[in-house]
Amino acid sequence: MRCRAIRFSGRVQSLGRLIPSRLLMFSTWSLAVTAGLFWLTFGGCGAACASLPVAWDLRMGPSLTGVSAELADSLDRARIGFDAGVGIRWPRSGGSLGIQGELLLVSRSRSFEDMVSSGFGAGVRFRRSLQVLYAQMPLLARASLSRKGKFRPYALAGPYIAWRLSSRFNQGRYVGDEPVNPSDVRARDAGGIVGLGSDLVTAKARFAVEVRVGQGFVDVLEGRSSVKGDYRVLTLLFAVTPTR
DSSP, rough: OOOOOOOOOOOOOOOOHHSHHHHHHHHHHHHHHHHHHHHHSTTTTHHHTOOOEEEEEEEEEEEEEEEHHHHHHHHHHEEEEEEEEEEESSSSSSOOOEEEEEEEEEEEEEEEEEOOOOOOOTEEEEEEEEEEEEEEEEEEEESSSSSSSSSEEEEEEEEEEEEEEEEEEEESSSOSSSSSSSSGBBBBEOOOOOEEEEEEEEEEEEEEEEEEEEESSSSSSSSOTTTTOOEEEEEEEEEEEOOO
């Protein structure tokens, strides 16, 4: 891929640019939801909480972002991202079939080669990355493969929709000749997820490990019809559900 020149800026950006308002709103909402779930589990609602038809969990884990078509040539190397959030499962008792909904904060990142054009280090090649943060909501069908014993494997499949919270370059600001522009990232993403997981049931909590493959159904970029490509994401998630 052709190297592109970059100029570094020492200008200090405002707090409003560093932390977009949509990210603050989502973070506040997520904290409120998590606090509410903690209260339902550990608060004073007693037997009423135990009788709720749904179970919830906290989940997080690393992801590896791939892309397809021409976008894979422009952003030619995958980078590690991170997914975190809360999940709600129905029915609580874990029947053969169920529904699992989630509210996640997910990061997607790919890198490309660039070159310092002037000043200290001129001519040095290095890698820059496009980093995009989304609020993602998967709605997954869940099929239990075994309901006995401590290890209980299951399969997942279903759609997701995601809203872009922020997009930026890591290592230097945009100067106009990069293969992509952060503002070209589509405001919404949609796709499907399939995966396998297993619960580990103990007296105090239910732990889970999931391996997922996500396939985007829309192009990552808009406004650049010549650069096509969607997400292909591999994710490893760890979850914990208190059983009190």
